[in-house]
Amino acid sequence: MMEVSGSSNVCLREFGCEQSLLSRPDGSSSFVQGDTSVMAGVYGPAEVKVSKEVYDRAVLEVLIQPKVGLPSVRERSQEQCVRETCEASLLLSLHPRSSLTLILQVLHDDGSLLSCCLNAACMALMDAGLPMSCLFCGVTCAITAEGEIITDPTAAQEKESRALMTFAIDSTERKVMMSSTKGSFSVHELQQCIAVSQKASEKIFQFYRDSVKRRYSKTH
Amino acid sequence: MFSSLKQRVEDVLLAGDEFSFETDDTISLTEPVKPEKAVCGPGLRRSGDRLVVCKSGVLRHKPPNVFWIDSQQRRYVPAKGETVIGIVTAKSGDMFKVDVGGSEQASLSYLAFEGATKRNRPNVVVGDLVFAQFIIANKDMEPELACMDSSGRASGMGVFGAGGLMFTVSLGLVRRLLSPHSEVRSDLETLFPCELVIGMNGRLWVRSSSIQQTLIIANLLQSCETMTAQQRKELFRRVQQGAL
Numbered sequence: 098m099m100e101v102s103g104s105s106n107v108c109l110r111e112f113g114c115e116q117s118l119l120s121r122p123d124g125s126s127s128f129v130q131g132d133t134s135v136m137a138g139v140y141g142p143a144e145v146k147v148s149k150e151v152y153d154r155a156v157l158e159v160l161i162q163p164k165v166g167l168p169s170v171r172e173r174s175q176e177q178c179v180r181e182t183c184e185a186s187l188l189l190s191l192h193p194r195s196s197l198t199l200i201l202q203v204l205h206d207d208g209s210l211l212s213c214c215l216n217a218a219c220m221a222l223m224d225a226g227l228p229m230s231c232l233f234c235g236v237t238c239a240i241t242a243e244g245e246i247i248t249d250p251t252a253a254q255e256k257e258s259r260a261l262m263t264f265a266i267d268s269t270e271r272k273v274m275m276s277s278t279k280g281s282f283s284v285h286e287l288q289q290c291i292a293v294s295q296k297a298s299e300k301i302f303q304f305y306r307d308s309v310k311r312r313y314s315k316t317h
Numbered sequence: 318m319f320s321s322l323k324q325r326v327e328d329v330l331l332a333g334d335e336f337s338f339e340t341d342d343t344i345s346l347t348e349p350v351k352p353e354k355a356v357c358g359p360g361l362r363r364s365g366d367r368l369v370v371c372k373s374g375v376l377r378h379k380p381p382n383v384f385w386i387d388s389q390q391r392r393y394v395p396a397k398g399e400t401v402i403g404i405v406t407a408k409s410g411d412m413f414k415v416d417v418g419g420s421e422q423a424s425l426s427y428l429a430f431e432g433a434t435k436r437n438r439p440n441v442v443v444g445d446l447v448f449a450q451f452i453i454a455n456k457d458m459e460p461e462l463a464c465m466d467s468s469g470r471a472s473g474m475g476v477f478g479a480g481g482l483m484f485t486v487s488l489g490l491v492r493r494l495l496s497p498h499s500e501v502r503s504d505l506e507t508l509f510p511c512e513l514v515i516g517m518n519g520r521l522w523v524r525s526s527s528i529q530q531t532l533i534i535a536n537l538l539q540s541c542e543t544m545t546a547q548q549r550k551e552l553f554r555r556v557q558q559g560a561l
Contacts, residue, residue, distance in 0.1 A: 123392040142392065142420040188362075188371060192394075193456055195420035223332065226390030228362075228371040231333035268333045309373050310329045313389075315545065 107296050109236075109249045114216070114308060116224040122200075124225020128217035130249060132207035135214050137221035141197030149196065154189035161201045161214065174277075175211055179218055182265040182275045186219075188228040197227065208251040209237040211263045211277060216301065223309065232268040234301040236294035237261065240282055246290055248297050262290050266298040268305075319353045319382075322368075326378040330386065336368040353382075360386025389489045393418045393518035395454035400474070402483065402516030403462065405445045413441060415449070415462055418485075418518045425449060429463035431471035439464075439476070446478035446522065448514055477514065481524030484535050488519050490542050501541055504553045508534070 110131030119125035122138035142155055149156055159180040161172045183199065199221065201214050215235030222229060239250035239258035247254055255261055260280030267274050273291060282290075321336050357363065360372040361384060370376075374388030393401070395417060403415035406422060413425040425447065430439040441447070449462035464474040494501055494515055505513075511525035511534055521538060525531045533556065541549055 123390075142394065144420055144422075191456060192420065223373045225392065226372055226388050228360075229332040230369065230371065232331060268331070269335070306329075306331055309331060313329050313375050315543075 114220050124221045126220035130213045133213045134204040135217040136202045137217040138200045139221045139225040142192040142195035145196035150194045153193050155192040155195045155197050157197045159199045164203045178277050185274050186229050186231050186233050191228050208255045209249050212237040215265050233265050234298050235265050236297045237263045238290040264294045268302050271295045326376050330370045330376050331373045334370040338366050356383045358385025391487050395419045395460040397451050397454045399517040400450045401518040402520040403447050405443050423460040423462045425462040431465045445476050447476050448474045481522050482531050482535050483522045485519050
């Protein structure tokens, strides 16, 4: 973990989640960060067409549906980010020749959309009981024109920022699994943002733990 | 590691938590030291010299040395020896294709029934329900079912289903129903007499003396998933008194 310098702001908006809310998918979840809200559904391990199957591992397909309109190139690039993170943390070799489908529906976008998608995806994969080697969470940082680092920015803050970065952090070693950045920033600022994101991820992982504990304490 | 595992029994663990094989700093020279052996069940994987949790759930322990993670899931993954309820979907040559709710359809040979020979074929048509057990079920091969045990007797397996209702529940509820002193099952026994077939792939089949009673039992079992023991007993009592 890297050191966090003084002028950074590690505060996240209020977040909440709900698991197993949909009846048809094998796992589902809804994650809310401030006003941004994403719902996720997971199907799998299920049958796969012979043309798409891989002999030694499961095939993961991610679909992101925007709130309005059809999926476009922006959703395709976000899907790639989510898919690479999930493939790195799922144990796909335990289900060869099957398919896993993850569908994310954007309910409201008020900034930090990609990290909200990542968090909803992780909770849905846990809800479906798929074997994973580690959990992951998404944190978004924005650098304002004055050089201040804001975590979990709203849409208004994202618009005024000069750089926007999203990192996927893993739960075992707090390392960066995926990064998606936009804008101009220096190497030092990048390292600071990574440190801030690693610190913020602690809160999210603690939240995962608490919500899973609450879920398993109910049904006994 | 044994002690660190035992400390966390009945704790909720997340995927990625690990237990390492710690060696004691001092090993006694006078007493014989036996190697510890831990049997890891579903949800625990060995990676190098560490034991990693790969599914989120509650850590359970059965003495002397069996540990596993109890997790809630809806999707079934075939495992050898488990008895499941399958739906026959196709007949191709000498094999039936059976849908068990997993990622692949399982195959069932027509000779795998009690008393079946090449001349005396079993009476199975597409759409029938079969209660069978897995004889081959691993991630690399197509799963295979059989409607008889290793000595050739049916022991309850085979085609069934006339007059009843099949529905799906989560795997956790099925395991609770099949556990030795199941509370849910004993509560159910206080209601109407009924016939119940439990498939470990999350499928249940119920038949009672009238259609209405069958539907009531099906609805009760489906709602048992999300209720605490208190709420369940309350609901069963209301049904027994005839309020529903």
